[in-house]
Amino acid sequence: MRRADIGALLAFALLxxxxxxADRAGGLGRLAFYWLILLIFWALWRATPLQELGRxxxxxxxLFWYMAVTESVVIAVGFPYREIERDILSGEIxxxxxxxxxxxxxxxxxxxxxxxxxxxxxxxxxxxxxLWITGGIAIPFAILPAMLLSTAIAMLLVLLCHLQLxxxxxxxxxxxxxxxxxxxxxxxxxxxxxxxxxxxAPFARLAEASPFAAMIFAPAxxxxxxxSPAIAGTLGLQLFWLVVIGLxxxxxxxxxxxxxxxxxx
Amino acid sequence: xxxxxxxxxxxxxxxxxPVAKGQAKAGALARLLAPRPVVELPxxxxxxxxxxxxxxxAFIGPNxxxxxxxxxxxxGILRPSAGHAEVAGCVPWQQRRQLARRIGIVFGxxxxxxxxxxVRSSFELLRRIYDVDRARHRARLERLARxxxxxxxxxxxxxxxxxxxxxxxxxxxxxxxxxxxxLLDEPTIGLDITAKAALRDHLGExxxxxxxxxxxxxxxxxxxxxxxxxxIVIDHGRLLLDQPLERxxxxxxxxxxxxxxxxxxxxxxxxxxxxxxxxxxxxxSLSVDTARMPVEKVVAAALAQLSLRDIVIENPPLExxxxxxxxxxxxxxxxxxxxx
Numbered sequence: 001m002r003r004a005d006i007g008a009l010l011a012f013a014l015l016x017x018x019x020x021x022a023d024r025a026g027g028l029g030r031l032a033f034y035w036l037i038l039l040i041f042w043a044l045w046r047a048t049p050l051q052e053l054g055r056x057x058x059x060x061x062x063l064f065w066y067m068a069v070t071e072s073v074v075i076a077v078g079f080p081y082r083e084i085e086r087d088i089l090s091g092e093i094x095x096x097x098x099x100x101x102x103x104x105x106x107x108x109x110x111x112x113x114x115x116x117x118x119x120x121x122x123x124x125x126x127x128x129x130x131l132w133i134t135g136g137i138a139i140p141f142a143i144l145p146a147m148l149l150s151t152a153i154a155m156l157l158v159l160l161c162h163l164q165l166x167x168x169x170x171x172x173x174x175x176x177x178x179x180x181x182x183x184x185x186x187x188x189x190x191x192x193x194x195x196x197x198x199x200x201a202p203f204a205r206l207a208e209a210s211p212f213a214a215m216i217f218a219p220a221x222x223x224x225x226x227x228s229p230a231i232a233g234t235l236g237l238q239l240f241w242l243v244v245i246g247l248x249x250x251x252x253x254x255x256x257x258x259x260x261x262x263x264x265x
Numbered sequence: 266x267x268x269x270x271x272x273x274x275x276x277x278x279x280x281x282x283p284v285a286k287g288q289a290k291a292g293a294l295a296r297l298l299a300p301r302p303v304v305e306l307p308x309x310x311x312x313x314x315x316x317x318x319x320x321x322x323a324f325i326g327p328n329x330x331x332x333x334x335x336x337x338x339x340x341g342i343l344r345p346s347a348g349h350a351e352v353a354g355c356v357p358w359q360q361r362r363q364l365a366r367r368i369g370i371v372f373g374x375x376x377x378x379x380x381x382x383x384v385r386s387s388f389e390l391l392r393r394i395y396d397v398d399r400a401r402h403r404a405r406l407e408r409l410a411r412x413x414x415x416x417x418x419x420x421x422x423x424x425x426x427x428x429x430x431x432x433x434x435x436x437x438x439x440x441x442x443x444x445x446x447x448l449l450d451e452p453t454i455g456l457d458i459t460a461k462a463a464l465r466d467h468l469g470e471x472x473x474x475x476x477x478x479x480x481x482x483x484x485x486x487x488x489x490x491x492x493x494x495x496x497i498v499i500d501h502g503r504l505l506l507d508q509p510l511e512r513x514x515x516x517x518x519x520x521x522x523x524x525x526x527x528x529x530x531x532x533x534x535x536x537x538x539x540x541x542x543x544x545x546x547x548x549x550s551l552s553v554d555t556a557r558m559p560v561e562k563v564v565a566a567a568l569a570q571l572s573l574r575d576i577v578i579e580n581p582p583l584e585x586x587x588x589x590x591x592x593x594x595x596x597x598x599x600x601x602x603x604x605x
Contacts, residue, residue, distance in 0.1 A: 004396035011393040019381070095377040098340050100365040101394045261344040261358060263278060264337065 016113025068126040069220035076118040084166025150219035190216030269316040274348035323489035326499040332482035369439030373451035395442035429460030465491035528572035
C-alpha cells in the first residue's frame with residue numbers, strides 16, 4: 001500500500017464520520033432504540049433475584065453497564081453488508097473496482113469512520129442514561145483504555161464479518177439468510193444480553209473461545225473480571241481472531257474478485 | 266505509439282443451461298436436482314485492433330454485440346478467455362490498479378460519484394484516490410467545470426442532478442487526474458437530444474484540445490459523428506468493420522430521416538436529394554441524401570415554405586448500418602485492410 005493510499009483511506013474514514021453526523025434521524029433512532037433496550041433489561045434484571053445465581057458482585061447495575069457496552073457495538077455497526085450487496089446486485093461495484101484504491105479497503109475505512117461517530121454518540125447516551133438510572137458509572141477508570149482498545153478491535157471484527165457477508169452476494173445473490181445465522185450466533189455465543197460467565201461451564205468456555213465472544217463479549221468482560229491476566233488474555237484472543245478473520249476476509253474478497261473477473265458484474 | 270493494442274481477444278461466459286421444458290413440469294425438488302450442463306456463451310470472439318495515441322475511436326454495435334464486454338476487459342474488470350491486450354502500457358487484468366491511474370473510465374449506466382455527496386466532495390475524494398496535488402486539482406477542476414458547464418452543479422448533491430447533468434459530472438470526474446486515455450461505455454444512453462448534443466460537443470472539444478485518446482462504445486450513430494474520427498463496428502462478438510469515419514459516413518450514414526409536422530393539411534416540399542418517405546395529413550416524412558442536400562438547407566427550405574409545428578431529424582439506426590454492412594459484404598475486407 002502506497003502512502004497516498006493511506007491518505008485516501010483517511011479521507012474515506014472522514015467521509016463515513018461526516019455521513020454518520022449528517023444522518024441525524026438515523027443517529028437519534030439508534031439512540032432511542034439503545035435506550036429502550038437498556039431500560040427494558042434494567043427493569044428485567046431489577047425484577048430478577050440475581051443473588052440466587054451465587055455470583056457476588058453481579059447485580060443489576062453491573063449487568064446494565066455490561067449491556068450498555070455490548071449493545072453499543074452492535075447498534076453502532078448496523079447492517080453495512082447491504083451496501084456491498086446493493087453494489088454487487090446493481091453492478092455499481094464495477095465503478096469501485098475500476099479505481100486504483102481497493103474497493104473493500106475504501107468501504108471498510110468509510111464504515112470505521114461512521115462507526116466511530118455512532119459509538120461516540122451511543123457512548124455519551126449510554127453514560128447519560130446510566131447515570132440517571134443507576135446513579136453512577138460502574139466502569140473503573142483504570143480499565144477504560146483496555147476497554148476502548150477492545151471495543152475498537154470488536155468493532156473491526158464485526159465490520160470484517162460484514163465485508164464477508166456483503167461479498168457473499170457474489171455467490172448467493174441475497175446474503176440476508178447468512179446474516180441472520182451470523183447475527184443469532186453473535187447474540188448467543190457473543191453474550192449480547194447475558195454474560196457468557198453465566199452459561200453452563202463447558203458451553204461458557206466454548207463460547208468465550210469463539211470469534212463471536214471477541215466481537216461482543218470481550219470489551220464488556222472487563223466489567224466482570226478486571227484483573228490484568230484476564231484483560232491480557234481477552235485482548236490476546238481478540239488479536240488472534242482479528243488475524244484469522246482478517247485473513248478470511250482477504251480470501252473471500254480475492255475469491256469474489258476472481259469471480260467478477262471471470263463472470264462479470 | 267499505440268495506446269491500445271488488442272490481439273485475438275475472446276471472452277466466453279460459462280452459464281448453466283436453463284431447466285428443460287420436460288423438467289419444468291416436474292416437482293421443485295426434481296428441478297433442483299436435475300443436471301444442468303454448463304455451456305459456453307461467446308461474447309467476444311477473436312478481435313484485434315489498435316488505437317494510436319490521440320485517436321478518437323468509436324466502438325459501436327447493437328445491444329449485446331460485445332462492446333461493453335470488450336471495454337471491461339480493456340479496463341481489467343474482466344479477464345479474457347483468450348488473447349492479449351495492452352492498454353496505456355499495462356496488461357489490464359494483471360495490472361488493474363496501475364492502469365486505473367493512467368486512464369479515465371465512464372460507465373454510462375453506472376456512477377462513480379457518491380450519490381448523497383455534493384459533486385465537489387466526490388471530486389475531492391477522487392483527488393485523494395488518484396493522489397493529485399491540490400493546486401493541479403484546482404486548476405484542472407476549473408477547466409473541466411468550464412468545458413462541461415458544471416460550475417453551477419458543483420455544490421449540489423449528485424442525487425439532485427438530472428441524468429444529463431450527472432453524466433457531464435461523471436465525465437469531468439473521469440478526467441480529473443488528467444488521463445491520456447478515456448474509455449467511455451455508452452456515455453449518452455438515456456439522454457435527451459439536447460443533453461446528448463451538449464455532451465458530444467464538450468467531449469469532442471476537450472479531447473481535441475488535450476489530445477486525449479478516446480475509445481467510446483455506443484449504439485447511437487450520432488455519438489460517432491461528433492466525437493470520433495475512426496469507427497470499429499462489432500456484432501455478435503466479431504469485428505465487422507474498422508475504417509475512418511469519413512468512409513462510414515459516405516457509405517452508410519449518408520441518409521437522414523426527417524419528420525416535419527406542419528399546420529398545412531397536405532404539406533409538400535420538393536428539393537433535389539430529398540425523397541418523400543411518407544405523406545400523411547399534417548405530417549411529412551423525408552429521406553435526405555446529405556451528399557446532395559445538407560440537412561440545414563432542408564430545414565431552411567421547410568421553414569420558408571411551410572408552417573412548421575415540429576421537426577425531428579434522425580440518424581440512421583445502427584441496426585440499419587449493420588444490415589447494410591452485411592448486405593454489402595465489405596466487413597471482412599475492411600478489417601483486414603485496417604489491421605494490415
